[in-house]
Amino acid sequence: MKGIVVNEFGGPEVLEHVEMQIPKIKKNEVLIEVIHTSVNYADIKNRSGRKWKGSMPFVPGLDAAGKVVEVGEKVQQFRPGDRVICFPRLGSYAEYAVANEKLTFSIPEQLDFTSAAACPTVGFLSYHLLKSIARINDGDSVLIHAAAGGVGNTAVQLAKIFGAGSVIGTVSREEKRQVVKEAGADHVIGYENFADRVKEITEGKGVDIVLDSVSGRIFEESLDCLSHFGRLVHFGNTSGSTGTVEAKQLHASCRSVLGFSLGTTRKERPEMLQDTAAGVLQYMTTGQLDIKVGKKLPLRHAREAHQLMESRKSVGKIILEVN
Ligand SMILES: NC(=O)c1ccc[n+]([C@@H]2O[C@H](COP(=O)([O-])OP(=O)(O)OC[C@H]3O[C@@H](n4cnc5c(N)ncnc54)[C@H](OP(=O)(O)O)[C@@H]3O)[C@@H](O)[C@H]2O)c1
Numbered sequence: 008m009k010g011i012v013v014n015e016f017g018g019p020e021v022l023e024h025v026e027m028q029i030p031k032i033k034k035n036e037v038l039i040e041v042i043h044t045s046v047n048y049a050d051i052k053n054r055s056g057r058k059w060k061g062s063m064p065f066v067p068g069l070d071a072a073g074k075v076v077e078v079g080e081k082v083q084q085f086r087p088g089d090r091v092i093c094f095p096r097l098g099s100y101a102e103y104a105v106a107n108e109k110l111t112f113s114i115p116e117q118l119d120f121t122s123a124a125a126c127p128t129v130g131f132l133s134y135h136l137l138k139s140i141a142r143i144n145d146g147d148s149v150l151i152h153a154a155a156g157g158v159g160n161t162a163v164q165l166a167k168i169f170g171a172g173s174v175i176g177t178v179s180r181e182e183k184r185q186v187v188k189e190a191g192a193d194h195v196i197g198y199e200n201f202a203d204r205v206k207e208i209t210e211g212k213g214v215d216i217v218l219d220s221v222s223g224r225i226f227e228e229s230l231d232c233l234s235h236f237g238r239l240v241h242f243g244n245t246s247g248s249t250g251t252v253e254a255k256q257l258h259a260s261c262r263s264v265l266g267f268s269l270g271t272t273r274k275e276r277p278e279m280l281q282d283t284a285a286g287v288l289q290y291m292t293t294g295q296l297d298i299k300v301g302k303k304l305p306l307r308h309a310r311e312a313h314q315l316m317e318s319r320k321s322v323g324k325i326i327l328e329v330n
Pocket of ligand 1: 046047048049128129153154157159178180183220221244245246247269270316319321322
């Protein structure tokens, strides 16, 4: 089969489109013919050496949509021909991927492979962040950083679906504002002095929830505009720096700082994702959630896809067409 391999850490040029072996399944796994996969920011971090701790070479990619072609002897829920999304064990930038049955989910017939491929990481993550980690309540105000991106744009839509009051999104470029508005945000602002702007919008109170994937200065400033009883969820560090919080910033104000990783959840508590999958796919089936696809490229153009995401010019998801 053809796939993308990383032999050494580096820029997009280290992504090589080569011939490779079809992976072998274990007893509890399914082999999937990948139709589409997607680019996630973690792929950039893995490729450049900021995250990857596994062996070399490796196939990048966290999620895929495709068709089951073979099932392990202990697999109960799937058979060849089923249309599925999955979080594969060995990377998804390839014509075939293997995934544990617990990390494989049926695609409802109303969804095409493009929508399905856009959903696993950003849909599951945004749903879980808002519902289970930030415990969103009706009327809550929500600040979402990098709101035009894959996670951000999905989280804006889901916050509204979950009954948020005011949703505020941050973006770095003027031309990204429109897609965040279209996703349902009430306000779209830049990063410059965003805490002051958020306080203005919320009449001094601050927001009930912040979703922060940028970290560093953005994390610290987010605490300046988090209301009493507010929840700040830290789940990424696109800025490359870490933010700090002092205990005294939390106690009297009844505020919480929470962390979440879909990777750790997939590894240690995959069963937690069953309800999440059902919820996300239900909203997609009814059309309430429409995860934005900003760009589709063939798999062999993975370098271009990574360049686009790193340029901070992409909006929504970048899909890689495999088959
Ligand atoms: N915890 C988890 O399990 C989990 C899972 C998936 C994703 N994530 C995190 O969620 C975030 C979004 O992921 P995504 O795949 O949906 O990517 P994305 O949002 O589509 O693209 C990344 C965006 O991050 C923003 N950004 C802010 N500072 C940046 C910087 N210094 N360099 C590059 N981009 C920067 C850019 O938007 P602006 O230019 O508008 O700021 C950029 O468009 C990432 O931090 C990712 O690691 C976490």
